[in-house]
Amino acid sequence: MTGHLSRRSLLALAGVGTGALLTAGCADGKSDVSAGPQTIDWWHIQNTEPMLPVWAEMARLYETRHDNVTVEVQPLENEDFKAALTKATRAGSSPDLFQSWGGGLLREQAEAGLVKDITAQVQPWIGQLLPAALQPYTVDGRIYGVPFDIGMIGFWYNRDLFAEARITSPPSTWAQLLAAVRKLKAAGIVPIALAGKDKWPGHYYWAYLAMRIGGLGALQHAAEDGNFDTPDFVAAGQRFRELIELRPFQPRFQRAEYGSAGGQAAAMGNGEAAMELMGQWAPSIQASSSTSDRGIGGQLGFFTFPVVEGGKGEATDAFGGGNGFAVGRDAPPATVDFLRTLLRSENQRRAAETGAVLPTNLAAVGRIKDPNNQVVAAHLAVATGFQLYLDQAFPSAVGQQINDSVAQLIEGSRRPEQIVKDITTVAKQSQ
Known part of the structure; x- marks a missing residue:
């Protein structure tokens, strides 16, 4: 499962040709919310400002309008959530409503009977959502989750620090990126912030390099035959080592987490690093993690991952994904109705206003401020192709091996030609 999105759907995301976006919010659908007292156990990872209070308020309002329903909200840090969900699913259960990125892990959960097929229940209103965003949550034509956010990974950078290092424009090629890193280091500036402890941020580099070198076709072939032991994936590791050998990351990056104090986002938000490779949520997490509570404000810029000279990939091929929610197998009847409430246009607009969410409800998409x-x-609007995060697109064991292997590449304990063999071994076993 590689999660490729159509250009037409990506255009809709940016509000291009959106005459159909003037429709109202989600249509009413049938959902049993009157079947006696019900408690919805809701796990999400928006455990900081700005979305933490927004989700809490939406849950509270739902409870006031449905006096037989209680929503127990459990905000969890990303890695804590993954560990808790793994523990729960291994025990044969799952929360009623929980964070999901779709892809390979959701397929495994569906095949194990841990999540509910909600296809029929969402039919009255699912047409209000961006079709492309729904793709990772659809398994064999059946819907097991609903996306509330979609975006892409790119470089966020500090304009002031670039200017201090005499970098006049964002790099558009891999060679230019390496040159920019050298200039930043020469100016005494930390070039890149990285959450080495969390591992998943590191895999973005290797994945993007594989896309730029081998094109989206390289990822498609790997999804089909489980073989990562190819020249393109080896070359991706070799190019990444070119960057790693420049020692571009902040001190003690291997012990740094993404959203914690002193972590990757905080380094950017406090102006202690010039760049980070991260998704659309980065500005809000930078702000909430910084000592100023606003990050670096207007000095923050964005550029897409550079092309690799001689590579087959397009500069406009995007890598990323979104956030959504899956419904647990034993969730009470009101759960899907509550999920529908979260996806209503007015609530999606409110989420978009925080800056932490790129909405998937078509009626809210054109209201991004x-x-x-x-x-x-805007970058998504001109994207020629889209690849879902590799640690989500593939089965969970493969995704974990990718994260682990790239972490080993970063620390220097494994070489590029070794990690592709390790990943291939797990991928073959998972087929």
Whole structure:
């Protein structure tokens, strides 16, 4: 499962040709919310400002309008959530409503009977959502989750620090990126912030390089035959090592987490690093993690991952994904109705206003006001192809091996030609 989105759907995301976006919010659908007292156990990872209070308020309002329904909200840090969900699913259960990125893990959950097929229940209103965003949550034509956000990974950078290092424009090629890193280091500036402890941020580099070198076709072939032991994937590791050998990351990056104090987002938000490779949520997490509570403000810029000279990939091929929710197998009847409430246009607009969400409800898409989100949406509008995060697109064991292997590449304990063999071994076993 590689999650390729059509250009027409990506255009809709940015509000291009959106005559159909003037429709109202989600249509009413049938959902049993009157079947006695019900408690919805809701796990999400928006555990900081700005979305933490927004989700809490939406849950509270739903409870006031449905006096027989209680929503127990459990905000969890990303890695804590993954560990808790793994523990729950291994025990044969799952929360009623929980964070999902779709892809290979959701397929495994569906095949194990841990999530509910909600295809029939969402039919009255699912047409209000961006079709492309729904793709990772659809398994063999059946819907097991609903996306509330979609975006892409790119470089966020500090304009002031670039200017201090005499970098006049964002790099558009891999050679230019390496040159920019050298200039930043020469100026005494940390070039890149990285959450080495979390591992998943590191895999973005290798995945993007594989796309730029081998094109989307390289990822498609790997999804089909489970073989990562190819020249393109080896070359991706070799190019990444070119960057790693420049020692571009902040001190103690291997112990740094993404959203914690002193972590990757905080380094950017406090102006302690010039760049980070991260998704559309980065500005809001930078702000909430910084000592100023606003990050670096208008000095924050965005550029897409550079092309690799001689590579087959397009500069406009995007890598990323979105956030959504899956419904647990034993969730009470009101759960899907509550999920529908979260996806209503007025609630999606409110989420978009925080700057932390690029909405998937078509009626809210054209209302993106945050300048950073507008930039991301504009890049998505001209995207010629789209690849879902590799640690989500493939089965969970493969995704974990990719993260682990890239972490080993970064620390220097495994070479590029070794990690592709390790990943291939797990991928073959998972087929």
